[in-house]
Amino acid sequence: MTNHLNYLAARAGAGKMSRREFIGRAGALGIGAAIANTMFAQAVQAAGPQKGGTIKVGVNGSGSADSLDPALSANQGQTLVTRMWGEPLLELAPGNAIEPILAESYSSSPDAKVWTFKIRSGVTFSNGKTMTADDVLATMERHSGDETKSGALGIMRGIQSMRVEGDEFIIELEQPNADLPYLMTDYHLLIQPGGGKDDPTATIGTGPYVMKSADPGVRFVFEKNENYWRDFGNAGTIELIVINDDTARVAALQSGQVDLVNRVPPRTAGLIDRAPNITVHKTAGPGHYVFIAHRDTAPFDNNDVMLALKWGMNRQEMIDKILFGYGSVGNDTPINASYPLFTPMEQREYDPDKAAFHWKKSGRTDPVLLRTSDNSFPSAPDAAALFQQSLGNAGIPLEIKREPNDGYWSEVWNKQPFCTSYWSGRPVQDQMYSTAYLSTADWNDTRFKNETFDQLLLAARAELDQDKRKQMYADMGMILHNEGGLICPMFNDFLDASSDRVAGWGESAGFGLMNYYAPMKMWVAA
Amino acid sequence: MAPALKLLVQRVALGLMLLFLVSALIFVGTQILPGDVAQSILGQSATPEALANLRQELGLNEPALTRYFDWLFNALQGDFGTALTNGQDIAHSVGNRLKNTLFLAFWAAVIAVPLAIFLGLLAVRFRDRWPDKLISTVTLASISIPEFLIGYLIMYFVAVKLRWFPSVAMINDGMSLGEKLSSIAMPVMVLTLVVLAHMMRMTRAAILNVMQSAYIETAELKGLNRFQVIYRHAFPNSIAPIVNVVMLNLAYLVVGVVVVEVVFVYPGMGQYLVDHVSKRDVPVVQACGLIFAAVYIGLNMVADVVSILTNPRLRHPK
Numbered sequence: 001m002t003n004h005l006n007y008l009a010a011r012a013g014a015g016k017m018s019r020r021e022f023i024g025r026a027g028a029l030g031i032g033a034a035i036a037n038t039m040f041a042q043a044v045q046a047a048g049p050q051k052g053g054t055i056k057v058g059v060n061g062s063g064s065a066d067s068l069d070p071a072l073s074a075n076q077g078q079t080l081v082t083r084m085w086g087e088p089l090l091e092l093a094p095g096n097a098i099e100p101i102l103a104e105s106y107s108s109s110p111d112a113k114v115w116t117f118k119i120r121s122g123v124t125f126s127n128g129k130t131m132t133a134d135d136v137l138a139t140m141e142r143h144s145g146d147e148t149k150s151g152a153l154g155i156m157r158g159i160q161s162m163r164v165e166g167d168e169f170i171i172e173l174e175q176p177n178a179d180l181p182y183l184m185t186d187y188h189l190l191i192q193p194g195g196g197k198d199d200p201t202a203t204i205g206t207g208p209y210v211m212k213s214a215d216p217g218v219r220f221v222f223e224k225n226e227n228y229w230r231d232f233g234n235a236g237t238i239e240l241i242v243i244n245d246d247t248a249r250v251a252a253l254q255s256g257q258v259d260l261v262n263r264v265p266p267r268t269a270g271l272i273d274r275a276p277n278i279t280v281h282k283t284a285g286p287g288h289y290v291f292i293a294h295r296d297t298a299p300f301d302n303n304d305v306m307l308a309l310k311w312g313m314n315r316q317e318m319i320d321k322i323l324f325g326y327g328s329v330g331n332d333t334p335i336n337a338s339y340p341l342f343t344p345m346e347q348r349e350y351d352p353d354k355a356a357f358h359w360k361k362s363g364r365t366d367p368v369l370l371r372t373s374d375n376s377f378p379s380a381p382d383a384a385a386l387f388q389q390s391l392g393n394a395g396i397p398l399e400i401k402r403e404p405n406d407g408y409w410s411e412v413w414n415k416q417p418f419c420t421s422y423w424s425g426r427p428v429q430d431q432m433y434s435t436a437y438l439s440t441a442d443w444n445d446t447r448f449k450n451e452t453f454d455q456l457l458l459a460a461r462a463e464l465d466q467d468k469r470k471q472m473y474a475d476m477g478m479i480l481h482n483e484g485g486l487i488c489p490m491f492n493d494f495l496d497a498s499s500d501r502v503a504g505w506g507e508s509a510g511f512g513l514m515n516y517y518a519p520m521k522m523w524v525a526a
Numbered sequence: 527m528a529p530a531l532k533l534l535v536q537r538v539a540l541g542l543m544l545l546f547l548v549s550a551l552i553f554v555g556t557q558i559l560p561g562d563v564a565q566s567i568l569g570q571s572a573t574p575e576a577l578a579n580l581r582q583e584l585g586l587n588e589p590a591l592t593r594y595f596d597w598l599f600n601a602l603q604g605d606f607g608t609a610l611t612n613g614q615d616i617a618h619s620v621g622n623r624l625k626n627t628l629f630l631a632f633w634a635a636v637i638a639v640p641l642a643i644f645l646g647l648l649a650v651r652f653r654d655r656w657p658d659k660l661i662s663t664v665t666l667a668s669i670s671i672p673e674f675l676i677g678y679l680i681m682y683f684v685a686v687k688l689r690w691f692p693s694v695a696m697i698n699d700g701m702s703l704g705e706k707l708s709s710i711a712m713p714v715m716v717l718t719l720v721v722l723a724h725m726m727r728m729t730r731a732a733i734l735n736v737m738q739s740a741y742i743e744t745a746e747l748k749g750l751n752r753f754q755v756i757y758r759h760a761f762p763n764s765i766a767p768i769v770n771v772v773m774l775n776l777a778y779l780v781v782g783v784v785v786v787e788v789v790f791v792y793p794g795m796g797q798y799l800v801d802h803v804s805k806r807d808v809p810v811v812q813a814c815g816l817i818f819a820a821v822y823i824g825l826n827m828v829a830d831v832v833s834i835l836t837n838p839r840l841r842h843p844k
Contacts, residue, residue, distance in 0.1 A: 058694075063801035064619070064793075065611035065810070149580050153573060201613065216612055217801050218793040219696060241696060243791045247678055251693045252791075255685045258694070406804065442573045 053524030055235040055502055057513075058243040058258035064217025068201040070190045071143055071150035076262060076516070077242060079187045081214075083516045084222045084238065085126065086190030086205030089117055089136065089169075090181055092427055092509040096340035098181050102131065102191055102206060103169070112176040112464055117169045117184075123229045125193045126210045133164040138195025140171075143188060152188035154435065154442075176462035178469070182428045187516075208233035208520055217242050234504070234523035250497075253278060259502040260522065262513050264495040265378070266324040272497060281505050283494040283512060286338045286425025286432070288330055289322070289377040291370070291387065291487040294447040297417040300485055304362035310348060310487055312355035314390040318489040322383045326495055330488035333477045334423060334432050338509075341429055341466065343474035345481065352394035359396045367397035371412050371419040375405040380420040383489075414445045421445065422492075427510065429473045430461050437480060446485030453479050501525060530840045534831060541827045545820060549601075552815040553594045556808045597812060606813040611805050616813050619798070624817065626697065627794040630710055631779035634717040639772055642722050646729025646768075647761070650737070651753055662730075665723035677716045677789035684712060695790040713790045717783060721775040728771040732764035739763075766833035773829035780825075781818040 062077020070082040089103040100106070103117040119133040142148065144156035160174045171180065193204055203211045206229070209222035220240040224233055241258060243249040246265045250272055252258045264272060264280055273280040293300035293309070300306060315329040328336065331347055372384040381402060388398040403412050403419075412419050426432040435441060438457055439449040453476055460472040480486060494512030498505060503525035508514035514521055564580040581587060600607065606616035645665070649658040668676065685693035691711040701709070736742065737760055745755045784796025795814060802810035834840050 063805065064798045065609065065801045065805040065807050067612040146575055147579055149576050149583075153576055213698075215698075215793065216614075217797070219698065241694060241791065243694065245788050245791070248681070248693065248789055248791055251678075251681050251686055255689060255693045257692050 049234045049504060049523040050525065051234055051523070052236045054237040054239060055260065055519050055522065055524060056239045056241060056258040057519050058249045058252050058261040059240050060242075060244050060246070060249055060261070060263040062217060062242045062244070066216045068203055068214060068216070069196070070188055070192070071148065071152070071196075071200060073188055074151060076512075077240070079511070080240060080262075080513065080516050080519070081211075081220055082187065082190055082203075083207070084209040084220075084520070085203045085207040085211055085225075086192065087207050088185055088187070088189050089119075089191070090184045092182075092185050092515060094507045094509050096509065098185070102136070103184075106181055108178075108180070110464070112178045112180070112462060113173050115171045115173070115180050117171075119167050119169055120229075121167060123206050124227055125204050125206055126225055126227075127193060127204045129193050131191060131193070131206055133167050133169045135193055135195060136169045136191055137162055137164050138197060139189065139191050140169075140195075142192075142195040142197055142200070150188055152186050155183045155186055155189075155431075175458065177430070178461060178464050179428045179430045183431065185427060185510075209238060212237075233520040235519070238519045240519070253497055253499055256499065256501070258499075259524075260496070260498045260513070260518060262494075262496050264497045266322075266326045266492075266495060269324065269326060269495050269497075277500045278497055279500075279505070280495060280497045282326055283496070283508065283514075284328065284336075284338060284491070285494050285511065286334075286336060286427075286491070287423065287494070288334060288336070288425065288488050288491045289318075289380070289383070289422050290330075290334075290420070291489070292419060292421055292446050293485040293487070294417040295449070295483075295485040296447040299362070299364050299366075299368065300417060302362045302364070303483060304358040305364060305368070306483075306485065308355045308357075308359035308362060308394070308396055309368070309391070310355075311351045311358065312391040312394045312396055313387060313487055313489050314350040315348075315489045316350070317386055317390065318383060321386060322379050323490055323492055326493045327490045328493075330490050331481060332484060332486055332488050333480045334425070334436070334486065334488060335429055335473070335477055336491050338425070339429050339432075341470040341473050343470060343477065345474070345477060348481070350390060352390075355391070355394035355396060359394065367399040369399045369401060369418060371401045371403050371416050373403040373405050373408045373412070373420070375408055376413070376420040377422040377492075384420060414443065424511070429476075430457070433457050433476065434461075437484070437486075448480070448484050448486070450479060450483065498522065530834055533834050533840065537827055537830050537834075541823050544823055545816075548819040548823070549598055549816055550594070552812050552819070553590075553597070555815075556811050557590055597809070601813070601816060607809045609802070609807050609810050611802065611807045611810075616810055620795070620810075620813055620817065623793060623795045623798045626792065627780055627783075627796070629697070629706070630713060630717070630783070630792060630794060631776065633707070633710060634714045634721070634779050635776055637714060638718040638721050638775070639725065641718070642725035642772075643729050643768065645722070646726045646733065647753075647756055649726070649730045650733045650756055650760075653734070658730075661726065665726050668719040669723035673716055673720050674785050674789050676719055677712075677786060680712055680715055681789070684715075693790070695792045697793070710792070713783075713786050713792055716786055716790075717779060720786075721778065725768075725771055725775055729764075729768050732767040733760045736760045736763045762836070765836045769832045769836075770829045773825040777822045777825045780821045 059077045059080060061075045066075065066078050068081070070086055073079055073082055087101050089101060090106070091099045091101050093099040102120055102123065104120045106115060106117045108115045119136055123131045125131055140156065140162055143150040143152045144159060158174055158177060159171055161172045163170050173180070190205055196202065208225055208228045210225045212221040212223050214220050219242065222238045224236050243252055249261045250264065250268065253261045254275060269280050272278055293306065295301060310332055319325060319327050319329060329347065331345065335342055370384055372380045374380060384400045388400060391398045413421050423436070426435060434457060436443050436445060437448050437453065438444065439454050456472050456476050460469050463469045463472065496513050496518065501524060502522045504522035505518065506514065506521065508517065564577050564586065604617055606620065608614060609616055609619065645661050649661045652658045681693050684690050692709055695710050695713050697706045697709050733756060742755060742759060745759045750758070783794065784800055786792070787794045787797045799811065799814040
C-alpha cells in the first residue's frame with residue numbers, strides 16, 4: 001500500500017493528478033481526507049516550482065482612486081501592484097534577516113552615521129535602460145525633501161546628505177541609526193529610472209513582472225519580465241482582481257475564479273479552511289489593535305486611571321471573541337516577538353481587583369468616554385462592548401460613543417482623548433517607537449511624553465552592540481507598559497487563503513501574503 | 527399640438543434649471559464634508575508637511591465660488607478635470623464606468639421591463655386567482671429581501687455550488703459579447719428580481735383602475751375576450767403611470783446599484799463614486815453627482831413627455 005501511495009504522491013508532485021483525484025484514490029487505500037490533503041500539499045511542494053501559467057489574486061484594500069505612484073502607496077492593493085514591477089535596495093527575510101536586492105551589499109561607518117550601499121550591476125529597467133547608482137539617488141531624492149508627498153518621508157527625514165561614488169550610493173545621517181538597512185526595505189522606496197521624477201506613475205522598474213493593463217480599483221494584469229536579472233517569479237501571468245467585499249472574495253476563491261486571496265475574515269476563517277480545496281494561511285505579524293488614551297488630557301493624565309483601564313482589559317477574551325483565535329495577546333507595548341530585539345516581559349492578566357484598586361485610588365467616579373468605529377479595526381465596536389463589560393466587573397464605568405467610519409482618521413484618531421485604532425507595525429523597534437511614542441512624533445497618538453524614554457530611544461538608535469540595544473529596548477518597553485497611554489490587548493495575525501490550484505506558500509517576514517510576494521513565489525500546481 | 531409643445535418646452539426648461547440647481551447643491555455638499563482631500567488621500571499616514579504640500583498642489587486654497595464657476599464652465603464642455611487622487615482624466619475614467627453601468631442596466635431592463643409588464647397583465651387577467659397571488663407573493667418577497675442577500679444567495683448556489691456562471695462579474699474590452707453576458711448573468715438576475723415587483727405591481731394597479739371604466743364594460747359586451755380587452759383598451763390608457771414607474775426603475779438601475787456592484791465586483795459607476803467619496807476626491811464626486819442627476823432628471827423628463835404624448839386631450843386640443 002505504501003508503494004502505491006508513494007506512486008500517487010509522485011504523480012501529484014509531477015502535476016499529473018489533481019488534489020481531488022489524489023484524495024479519492026488515497027481514500028480507496030484507507031487514508032482519511034485530512035491526511036491525504038496534507039500529503040498532497042507536501043508532494044506538490046516537494047516537486048518544486050513550476051514555471052508558467054496564470055495566477056489570479058483576489059485583493060482586498062484597493063480602490064479606483066488609487067495612484068500607481070509608489071510614493072503614494074497606502075494600501076495593500078497598491079503595495080501588491082508596486083512589488084510586481086519595482087524593487088527596493090533591500091528586503092526583509094524570515095528570522096529578522098535582510099536580503100540584498102538591488103544593493104549587492106551594504107556597510108556602515110563605526111558610528112552608524114554613514115551608510116554605503118553597493119549597487120548591483122547588470123540590472124536593467126523594463127524600458128531597457130541600465131539601472132545605476134544615479135537612479136537610486138534620484139529615487140531617494142524624490143522621496144525626501146519638504147516638497148514630497150511620499151509616505152516614506154518620515155524615514156527620509158533623518159538624512160543629512162546623499163551622494164553617489166562610482167557604483168556606491170552613500171547616505172549620511174544627522175543622527176546615528178543602526179537600523180537604516182531595515183528602513184531601506186520600506187515599500188515606497190522602489191528604484192525607478194531617473195527616480196521617477198518625470199513620470200512617477202509609469203510603472204517602469206527592475207521587477208520580475210511588467211504591467212500589461214491597469215484599471216485601478218478593478219483589475220491589474222502583469223506578465224513575466226523576460227529580461228529579469230534573477231530566477232524569481234513563477235507564473236507567466238499574474239492577475240490582481242480587486243474584490244473588497246469579504247463574502248465575494250471568499251466566494252471567488254471557492255468557485256475557482258481566483259487562486260489566492262488576502263484578508264480572510266477571522267469570523268469565517270475556520271469554516272473556509274475546512275473546504276477541501278482551500279487552505280487558510282495564518283502569519284503572525286507586528287500588526288495590533290489598540291485602545292489609545294492621551295496622557296496629557298484628564299482623566300488619562302492620572303496614571304491610576306490608566307492602570308485601572310489596563311488591568312480591566314480581558315485580553316484572552318478579545319483574542320477569542322474578536323480575533324476568533326487568530327492572534328496573540330498584547331502587553332501594553334506595541335512590540336511583540338516579530339521584532340528583532342524583542343524581550344518578553346511578565347504578561348498583564350485581567351485582574352478586576354487590581355483595576356478596582358487603581359480606580360478607587362484615582363478618586364474618579366464619572367464614566368470614561370471611549371470613541372470607536374467599525375474601520376478603526378474589524379469588530380472594534382464589539383471589542384469596546386467587551387471592554388465595557390470587563391471594566392464593569394471591576395466597578396469602572398465606560399461610556400461608548402460610536403463614530404462614523406467616514407472621517408474617523410481625520411476627526412477622531414489622534415484628536416480625541418480616548419479611542420480605538422490599529423497599527424500595522426514596523427520592521428524594527430526604533431521605527432515603531434519613533435513613529436508613535438517619541439515625545440515629538442507627529443503620530444504620538446497617546447501624547448506620551450517621557451524624557452527617559454526619549455533618551456533611551458536616541459541612545460539605542462546609535463548603539464551597534466546588539467545586547468546593549470536589546471536591554472535598552474526592554475527598559476523602554478517596561479516604561480511604556482507601566483506609564484504609557486497605550487492599551488494593547490491583541491496582535492492580529494495576517495490571514496490569507498489559497499486554493500489547491502497553486503502551491504509554494506512558505507515562511508516570510510513583514511506583511512501578509514508572504515510580505516506581498518506570494519503571487520510571485522507561488523506557482524500553478526494543478 | 528400647441529399646448530403639448532408648450533408643455534414639452536416647459537418640461538425641458540424645468541429639467542435644465544433643476545440640473546443647474548443640483549450642480550450648485552453638489553458643489554456645496556462636497557465642500558461641507560468633514561476632513562479635506564489632502565487628509566483623506568494621505569489617510570493615517572499624513573504628516574503636517576505632506577498635508578500642506580498636497581493642499582498647495584491641489585489648489586485647495588482658492589475661494590469656493592471661483593472653483594464652482596470654473597468647474598461648471600469646464601463641465602459643460604465635457605471636461606471634468608483630473609482625479610485628485612490618481613491623476614487620471616475623469617471624463618475618460620467615468621466614460622468607461624458609465625459604459626459598464628449602462629451595459630448592465632440595459633440588459634437588466636431588457637429582461638425586467640417586458641417581464642414585469644407581462645406578469646402585470648397576467649395578474650390582471652387572472653385577478654384574485656392563484657396565478658395573480660403567486661406572482662404577487664414571489665415578486666413582493668424578492669423586493670423585500672435586501673439585494674446583497676439575494677446576491678450572496680445566488681452567488682452561493684449558482685457560482686459556488688453549480689459553477690454555472692462566474693461569481694466575479696468582471697468585464698473588459700477583450701471579451702466577446704457572449705462572455706460579457708455570461709459574466710453579468712448573476713447581477714442581471716439580482717437586479718431583475720429587485721426591480722420586478724415595483725413595476726409589476728404598478729402595471730397591475732394601473733390596469734385594474736382602468737378596468738372599472740364604462741368603455742371596458744362596452745368592450746366586454748361587444749364580445750372581445752378578456753386578454754384582448756386588457757391589451758387593446760386598458761393597457762394604452764394606463765401607459766402614463768406605467769412609464770413613470772418604469773423610468774424610476776431604469777434610473778435606479780443606473781444610479782442605485784452600488785451594492786450589487788460591490789457584491790459582484792462589477793466595475794460600474796457606483797463603486798467608482800464610493801471609492802472617490804471615501805478619498806474626498808471632490809472633482810470625481812462632483813462629476814459622478816452631475817451625471818447621476820442628469821440621468822435621473824433626463825429619465826423623469828422622458829416619463830413626463832411620454833405621459834403628455836399619450837394623453838389624447840393634450841395631443842388633440844379643441
